[in-house]
Amino acid sequence: MTWTQNFTPITDHLVLSSLVALIPILYFFWALAIKRMKGYMAGLTTLLVALAVAVGIYNMPAGKALMSASQGAVYGLLPIGWIIITSVFLYKMTVKSGQFNIIRSSVLSLTEDRRLQALLVAFSFGAFLEGAAGFGAPVAISAALLVGLGFNPLYAAGICLIANTAPVAFGAVGIPIIAMEGPTGIAAMEISKMVGRQLPFLSAFIPLYLILIMSGWKRSLEVLPAILVSGSSFAITQYVSSNFLGPELPDILSALVSLFALAIFLKFWKPKNIYRFASEETAAAVDPLDESSEKEPVYTKGQILHAWSPFLLLTLFITIWGISPVKLALTGHYEGQNFLFGGINALGKLVTFQVEVPGLHNEIIGSNGLPIAAFFKLELLGAAGTAILLAAIVTKFLVHMPVKDFFTTFAEAMGELAKPILMISSVVAFAYVTNASGMSTTLGMTLAKSGDLFPFFAPVLGWLGVFITGSDTSANLLFGSLQKVTALKVGMEPVLALAANSSGGVTGKMISPQSIAIACAAVGLAGRESELLRFTIKHSLFLLLLVCVITFLQNGVLSWMIP
Template sequence: MSFTQNFTAVGDNLGLTALVALVPILYFFWALAIKRMKGYVAGLTTLLIALVLAVVAFKMPASMALMSATQGATYGILPIGWIIITSVFLYKLTVKTGQFDIIRNSVVSLTEDRRLQALLVAFSFGAFLEGAAGFGAPVAISAALLVGLGFNPLYAAGICLIANTAPVAFGAIGTPIIAVAGPTGIPAMEISKMVGRQLPFLSLFIPFYLVVIMAGFKKAMEIMPAILVTGVSFAVTQYLSSNFLGPELPDILSALVSLLALAIFLKFWKPKTIFRFSAEQEMAASVAANSPKNEQIKYTGGQILKAWSPFLVLTVFITIWGIPTFKLALTGHYEGTNVFLKAVNSLGHALTLLPEVPFLNNKVISSAGDPIPAIYKLEILGAAGTSVLLAAVVTKFIVKISWKEWVSTFGETMNELKFPIITIGSVVGYAYVTNASGMSTTLGMTLAKTDSLFAFFSPILGWLGVFITGSDTSSNLLFGNMQKVTATSIGMDPVLAVAANSSGGVTGKMISPQSIAVACAAVGLAGKEADLFRFTIKHSILLVVIVGIMTFLQSNVLSWMVP
């Protein structure tokens, strides 16, 4: 038995079918933004609604709908959930052994100002992690760091989600752009150039916008020199690397340049006033009055290096895991002659399981008449979370924690994250159901009917794709070719449309159910996903409108910007 996707399944009408496909999304918005349900409840009920609509409205066999949900849930656990578990575990090891106190002190010695700490950690360091690993690691790690520094957990999570906007399109060594080059037939370098002529404008804006959100316009103007150093250094490097090197390195290079530029700048420039959150100011005054001697703790360079070493080790591991050739070996696909990589390949092959999804594999027929393969992709060694776990193993010896306490801490982490993992599994399951049933494609085809306004709506299609799938890569694979075909039919440059899908998609990351669940899990706000969603939704809509206007102008007025 097979199932052919039908994009006019309701009343033989695309518009009506799109309205039905929109129901789970509207429900999820309502459940979090208005009803304020716990994340896992909103996720599970959204999945249930999607399953019912897939079967009743889109006529998908119930067995296929259920199995597509299991395929998504499996992907939600590995690799996404695995990254969160290991990232939070690594952070907890540094807290339990007292090393994070030294990390906090080292950042505070550079600047006590919360605005500048957000630029250093959320924007620059987060972008580096996005470039090296992606898949939730940047938000999980940088948000946990900010909480450790003393940030309010909700603010830490929200700020890191918004900061993560700038680097997402080039995340995980350029995966979103490299992936979309295949189905569209457009060279990755051309897409990289175009994205590199859109996102640098956001990269200039985001540092300023972050500080405005945190402290207001006047407080942002007080540190405008630091904001400009951060934004300009990142944006210029992002433009140059994306246009002359390719999609693999813009995030890593831009992040390192901006991080170093700001750190060096802060050696010579300080804000006139130190900004702290209002509750912190009262606490700081109380601490200063009662224990003034504890304020000026000095640590040696060796102590600071040791405290930061878990994250330095983490950086090394996730960078190695992102190297294309090594990644092939980790997943058992290396075909070269290097002896070491061949040994890794053997282990990677043994730890890579690709079983077919029962009742689903090659049973769903696309609009082009092609069967769609469906497998459970269990790349255990190749998963980014495994690289973080190995960093945690090395950290055990650096911080000198016993194996008993190491294992105990891992168990505590697993227990704390049980509900966030359910949330992630359910929302990724929902994404897979919408893709397999044809709901997401129906929504995309409806937006593609906007004709001359398509240049504005093109990024919104990418935004919608990332909201549904939680991934700029998945959104590009879902809508990339549709963007190209629609753009060609209306006289818009297809390179611009495909790039806009990726650039618009980055603004949807902060409201994706997966990202919300990851951020809440990292800062200990499990069950508070609705609060975080309400925090980010307005910023997401504003930013995607900005990208839409930018794309419209590049298509109609600033066409010289298209490579």
């Protein structure tokens, strides 16, 4: 039996209905930031609140509400949970094999300055992983690397979440932009151009903002040349690639250009003062020329390359997994004549499962009057986590790790991540219930009523969508059509509204429950998600404000920037 979504369940009043739709979101903030619940408890109870609102107020049939929650929970396990497990597993392998000591030394050989390490690892390397994989891998890997370098775990997680703002819109080989073309009818290339005329402003600013957070204004000025190299090289490449190549490569190219530009620059320039954390002040006071002071071991280029090989393999496999024909073959959807891809396609079909969600598939009528499809999707071979696992398997042989240690390390990673993955599954389930019941659309429709101020509030829709779903892609699919329709009503260029949705969404990534859980899990802080949320939320709101202002100006005095 079908059920039609009702977006104004409270006496057909949109504003009152939106206040009700906010209840689960406000509860989550209260539970995590004020009550300071453990992450998995906050996630589970938020899911219960969302189910209660969906069934009790939105009149969603209980069976459909529960099945939508189960659909989200499965998605929380694969691909998201699978990425976290394999990422942490690979990192732990490098630590146990002793290779991470060499990685640490190689980064320190470039710079011992914590500010510059954050730019290299959190900003540039993290952006590369975002462009290649997305779905939590960038924060998980880069945060773990920073912890290994000596960063405070909570600090490392927060820094990486904020740094991840710059690349999210073009993440996973441009999927967030590409996905918006279908439901809106506007070419992905045009959306890419517009996002590429918004985000570079943010991308150029993020390196400075990171260092300001870390060390304050005075000490930021000490490394201003490096900040300018990092931010400007990234922003310029992001603009050029998004406007002339398309949405697939901006992150990968921008990250590589930024990473190599800063690394080369640091060969010729060093800050006058080396910045270390307060806990390292004693070490910083030691004269580096004093022969009695402890020296970092000197490693050969071959040893350094060998130590980095797990992450080079990670990069290689994730990049291969992102190539369109490969991705299609791995999921059993390749239709070409290539013999190799045909073989992979046959295997991909065997381990790819797409099952209709019972009692939910095509049984909810959405805002467009059409039934909404609902599937349990398990792409075992095509998942990014599987690419990371293959990198870990090859790494086992490269670092000569005994079989017993290999499986023990995997079991340790699984054990440490049990509660974080429970939180992730519950918050993704909450997101699915919110969407299936119509609560997300209620909130979107309310913001769309802002009239002439809509250009200012358009990015808030994206921010809200990413907070709820944990994904810029999902937020674009959720609110893309609404953005286009509202833009036409208020006289705004639709492509600007769609870009605003994606650009605003990137600022919500750092407070998304999924992102918070992933970051805490990666650095071994499961249960301290509330502290991380309190650290990131003010930065999320500030950066969102910047995107709102940029969009508002581009709708007016800067309208010449619209392609």
